[in-house]
Amino acid sequence: MAELNVRHLTFRLLQVYVTVVRSGSVSEAARQLHLTQPTVSQQLKRLGEAVGEPLLENQRGRLVPTEAGRELYRASREVLGRFEDFDEYLTALRGGERGRFSIALVNTAQYVLPRLLGPYSQAHPEVEVTVHFGNRRQMLTRFERQEDDLYVFSHPPPLTHAMAGRFLRNPLVVVAPVGHALAGRERIAMSELLHERFLLREPGSATRMLFDNWLHEQGRVLGPTLQMASNEAIRIGVASGMGLAVLSEHVLPPEHPDLVILPVEGLPLESHWQFIVRRDRRLPHAAQGFLRFASEHLDKCVETRFLCNELDTLLEGLSRHWERTAAGP
Amino acid sequence: MAELNVRHLTFRLLQVYVTVVRSGSVSEAARQLHLTQPTVSQQLKRLGEAVGEPLLENQRGRLVPTEAGRELYRASREVLGRFEDFDEYLTALRGGERGRFSIALVNTAQYVLPRLLGPYSQAHPEVEVTVHFGNRRQMLTRFERQEDDLYVFSHPPPLTHAMAGRFLRNPLVVVAPVGHALAGRERIAMSELLHERFLLREPGSATRMLFDNWLHEQGRVLGPTLQMASNEAIRIGVASGMGLAVLSEHVLPPEHPDLVILPVEGLPLESHWQFIVRRDRRLPHAAQGFLRFASEHLDKCVETRFLCNELDTLLEGLSRHWERTAAGP
DNA sequence: GCCATGCATAGACCATTATCTATAACTGCT
DNA sequence: AGCAGTTATAGATAATGGTCTATGCATGGC
Known part of the structure; x- marks a missing residue:
C-alpha cells in the first residue's frame, strides 16, 4: 500500500x-x-x-x-x-585536474609533443589523454569530423570554426649523408640539388606539402624521387646514402654524426606548429588545463631555439569565446 | 562559481x-x-x-x-x-521479516518462552530479539517506562494503556520431595500444610503474589518460611528436603523423579500468561510478526495441556487499534 | 500545579517544479 | 533542398515545496 x-x-x-x-x-x-x-x-x-x-x-x-x-x-x-x-x-x-581529452598530431610532431605530454601527465595523473597520430591528410579528416579536442598542425585548415595558437618553430631543412659532395659547402643553390635523388614523405603529409609548394613557387621540378611514409625511414635512408631529403629539424636527433644539414638558399623553410581548437566543440577543462600547462612549461620542455609561445593569446581568445557562448540567454 | x-x-x-x-x-x-x-x-x-x-x-x-x-x-x-x-x-x-523488538518476561516465563522464541528466530533470522527477565515488580517498572515492545505477565497491570492476549496456562502447584510424608495422599487440605516449612519466591515476584493472595483470601498464615529469589534454587531446595514450595508447573522438568506434586485442595492455582502490548507505543512490525508466529505455532511448541491460545483476538484488536490511530487526519 | 521547553498543527504566502501544447530550430539522410 | 525525426524554446497552469507566524499540546523540573 x-x-x-x-x-x-x-x-x-x-x-x-x-x-x-x-x-x-x-x-x-x-x-x-x-x-x-x-x-x-x-x-x-x-x-x-x-x-x-x-x-x-x-x-x-x-x-x-x-x-x-x-x-x-x-x-x-x-x-x-x-x-x-x-x-x-x-x-x-x-580545474582541469581530472577528466580526459584527445589530441591529434601530424606525424612529425610526435618527435616533440611527448616532451610536453610527459611532464603534463606526471603533474596531472588523473587526466586521461588520448593521442592520435597520422599524416596531415588523416588529421584533416579527424578535424572535419570533430573527433578530437586538440589538433596540432603546422599549416592548419581554414579557421572558420577554429582558433589557433602557435607554440613551436618547425624548420624544414635539407639533409644529406655526412660524406656527400655538397656537405662542406657554405652556400648551395636549390638548382644544384635538382638532379640529386630525394627521399620524400608521401603526398598528404605536411612535410611533403610544404616542400612541394615551395618548389612549385620557384617553378622547379625534382629529379628522381623515392617515397616513404615515415620520417624515421627517410632519416636512416639518407644516412645510408640513399639520397637527400627535406625533414623537420625535430626529426633529427640532437647528435647526428652521420647526417649534415645543407645550407641551401631559401632554407630552412620556416613554419610553426600550432594547437588548433574547434570553436563548435566544447573544450574539456582538462584540455584547457593542458594548454595552460603547455603555455607555462614550454620553455622547460623544448630547446630554446624552437620556442615560439603564443598560447597566451589562444587561451585568452578561448575564454572570451566561451564566455560569450555561455552568456547566451 | x-x-x-x-x-x-x-x-x-x-x-x-x-x-x-x-x-x-x-x-x-x-x-x-x-x-x-x-x-x-x-x-x-x-x-x-x-x-x-x-x-x-x-x-x-x-x-x-x-x-x-x-x-x-x-x-x-x-x-x-x-x-x-x-x-x-x-x-x-x-512484513516483519526484519527489524528488532524487545520482550520483557517475568522470570517464571523463561522456562517456556524460549520454546517459542527459538523456532521464531530460526524462521526469521533477520530479526533481532532482546529479552529481558526479572520478577513481576521489575517487569512492571519496565512496563511503566515503556521500555519494551512486548511483555509477558500472568496478572497484568491495569490495561488502560495496553491490550492483552492469553496464550498459556500457568498452573501453580505445591511440590514436595519424593519421600515426603504427604507424598502418597490422594487429597490434602491446605490446613495440613501450614506447619510445613515453605520455600518462597521473593515479594515482588508473581508466583509469591499469587500464593500470598490465595492464602489471604482463605485467612490462612504460613508457618516458617525461607525466601529465595530463584525458581531453580527453590526447586532444588525442595528436592533436597528443605521444605515445600509453590511453583509454576512449567518450572518442573518433564521428568522429576525427586519431586512430587501434592494434590492440595483448591490447587492448582490457575493463572494464564498473556502477551501485553502497550497501545501508546508503536508495535514494531517484527513484534507483530512474532505474535502472529506465536499464534500459529504455539501448539507445536508447548505441551498441549498448557495450551490456551487467544492471540487471534489480540492480533485482531491490534490491527483495529492501529487502523484507527493511523487514520487520524 | 505551574512554567519552560520542545514538538505538532494550521493557515498563509511566494518561488519552484512538473507538466502540458504549440512552435521553432536543428540534424542526418536522400 | 526537402523531409522525418529529434531537440530546444516559449508560454501557460496546476501542484508542490519551503518557509514563515501564530497557536495548541505534551512533558519534565521545581
Missing part, C-alpha cells in the same frame, strides 16, 4: 532529516539550519509520509530514529555523501 | 536523467516515462543548470554524456539504487 514514493523526495529533505537525527531535536536542527522549528517539523512529516513509516520517536526528551528511521538515516548519509563526492569531482574537472 | 546546488535536486530528476542516458534520446526517454519530450528536455536543462556543467552532447544523432555527465550518471545510479534497497528494506520491515 504505502509505497516508498521517491518521486518528490528532495535532497534538501534528507539534509534536514540527517540534521535532526544527529541533533536528536527538531528545534536544535532548526537552529543549525537557520530555519524555524515548525518548518523542520513539517519537513519531517512530509518525509515520514513519503516513507510510509514512522521515522522518529520520543525517548525521554530525545528524538530517536525508529528502525526504519535508522535505515533511512544510513541511506541519506550515503546518498548525500555520494553527491558531495560528485561535487568534488566536478571541482576537479573544472 | 557555479556551485553544485543539491538543495532542489529531486530523485525524480535523476530518474529522468538516467532514462535519457540509457536510451540516448530525449524523445525515447519521454516515451518510456510517459512524459512529453519538452518536459524531459526541460528537466535536463534544469539538471544541467544545477550541476553547472554540460551533461550531454549530440554525437551523430545520439545523446552521449560528457565526462561530467558520465559521473553524474554513476552517482545517480548509485543513489537511486540505494533508495531501492531502502525500499526493499522497508518492505521486509513491514
Whole structure:
C-alpha cells in the first residue's frame, strides 16, 4: 500500500532529516539550519509520509530514529555523501585536474609533443589523454569530423570554426649523408640539388606539402624521387646514402654524426606548429588545463631555439569565446 | 562559481536523467516515462543548470554524456539504487521479516518462552530479539517506562494503556520431595500444610503474589518460611528436603523423579500468561510478526495441556487499534 | 500545579517544479 | 533542398515545496 514514493523526495529533505537525527531535536536542527522549528517539523512529516513509516520517536526528551528511521538515516548519509563526492569531482574537472581529452598530431610532431605530454601527465595523473597520430591528410579528416579536442598542425585548415595558437618553430631543412659532395659547402643553390635523388614523405603529409609548394613557387621540378611514409625511414635512408631529403629539424636527433644539414638558399623553410581548437566543440577543462600547462612549461620542455609561445593569446581568445557562448540567454 | 546546488535536486530528476542516458534520446526517454519530450528536455536543462556543467552532447544523432555527465550518471545510479534497497528494506520491515523488538518476561516465563522464541528466530533470522527477565515488580517498572515492545505477565497491570492476549496456562502447584510424608495422599487440605516449612519466591515476584493472595483470601498464615529469589534454587531446595514450595508447573522438568506434586485442595492455582502490548507505543512490525508466529505455532511448541491460545483476538484488536490511530487526519 | 521547553498543527504566502501544447530550430539522410 | 525525426524554446497552469507566524499540546523540573 504505502509505497516508498521517491518521486518528490528532495535532497534538501534528507539534509534536514540527517540534521535532526544527529541533533536528536527538531528545534536544535532548526537552529543549525537557520530555519524555524515548525518548518523542520513539517519537513519531517512530509518525509515520514513519503516513507510510509514512522521515522522518529520520543525517548525521554530525545528524538530517536525508529528502525526504519535508522535505515533511512544510513541511506541519506550515503546518498548525500555520494553527491558531495560528485561535487568534488566536478571541482576537479573544472580545474582541469581530472577528466580526459584527445589530441591529434601530424606525424612529425610526435618527435616533440611527448616532451610536453610527459611532464603534463606526471603533474596531472588523473587526466586521461588520448593521442592520435597520422599524416596531415588523416588529421584533416579527424578535424572535419570533430573527433578530437586538440589538433596540432603546422599549416592548419581554414579557421572558420577554429582558433589557433602557435607554440613551436618547425624548420624544414635539407639533409644529406655526412660524406656527400655538397656537405662542406657554405652556400648551395636549390638548382644544384635538382638532379640529386630525394627521399620524400608521401603526398598528404605536411612535410611533403610544404616542400612541394615551395618548389612549385620557384617553378622547379625534382629529379628522381623515392617515397616513404615515415620520417624515421627517410632519416636512416639518407644516412645510408640513399639520397637527400627535406625533414623537420625535430626529426633529427640532437647528435647526428652521420647526417649534415645543407645550407641551401631559401632554407630552412620556416613554419610553426600550432594547437588548433574547434570553436563548435566544447573544450574539456582538462584540455584547457593542458594548454595552460603547455603555455607555462614550454620553455622547460623544448630547446630554446624552437620556442615560439603564443598560447597566451589562444587561451585568452578561448575564454572570451566561451564566455560569450555561455552568456547566451 | 557555479556551485553544485543539491538543495532542489529531486530523485525524480535523476530518474529522468538516467532514462535519457540509457536510451540516448530525449524523445525515447519521454516515451518510456510517459512524459512529453519538452518536459524531459526541460528537466535536463534544469539538471544541467544545477550541476553547472554540460551533461550531454549530440554525437551523430545520439545523446552521449560528457565526462561530467558520465559521473553524474554513476552517482545517480548509485543513489537511486540505494533508495531501492531502502525500499526493499522497508518492505521486509513491514512484513516483519526484519527489524528488532524487545520482550520483557517475568522470570517464571523463561522456562517456556524460549520454546517459542527459538523456532521464531530460526524462521526469521533477520530479526533481532532482546529479552529481558526479572520478577513481576521489575517487569512492571519496565512496563511503566515503556521500555519494551512486548511483555509477558500472568496478572497484568491495569490495561488502560495496553491490550492483552492469553496464550498459556500457568498452573501453580505445591511440590514436595519424593519421600515426603504427604507424598502418597490422594487429597490434602491446605490446613495440613501450614506447619510445613515453605520455600518462597521473593515479594515482588508473581508466583509469591499469587500464593500470598490465595492464602489471604482463605485467612490462612504460613508457618516458617525461607525466601529465595530463584525458581531453580527453590526447586532444588525442595528436592533436597528443605521444605515445600509453590511453583509454576512449567518450572518442573518433564521428568522429576525427586519431586512430587501434592494434590492440595483448591490447587492448582490457575493463572494464564498473556502477551501485553502497550497501545501508546508503536508495535514494531517484527513484534507483530512474532505474535502472529506465536499464534500459529504455539501448539507445536508447548505441551498441549498448557495450551490456551487467544492471540487471534489480540492480533485482531491490534490491527483495529492501529487502523484507527493511523487514520487520524 | 505551574512554567519552560520542545514538538505538532494550521493557515498563509511566494518561488519552484512538473507538466502540458504549440512552435521553432536543428540534424542526418536522400 | 526537402523531409522525418529529434531537440530546444516559449508560454501557460496546476501542484508542490519551503518557509514563515501564530497557536495548541505534551512533558519534565521545581
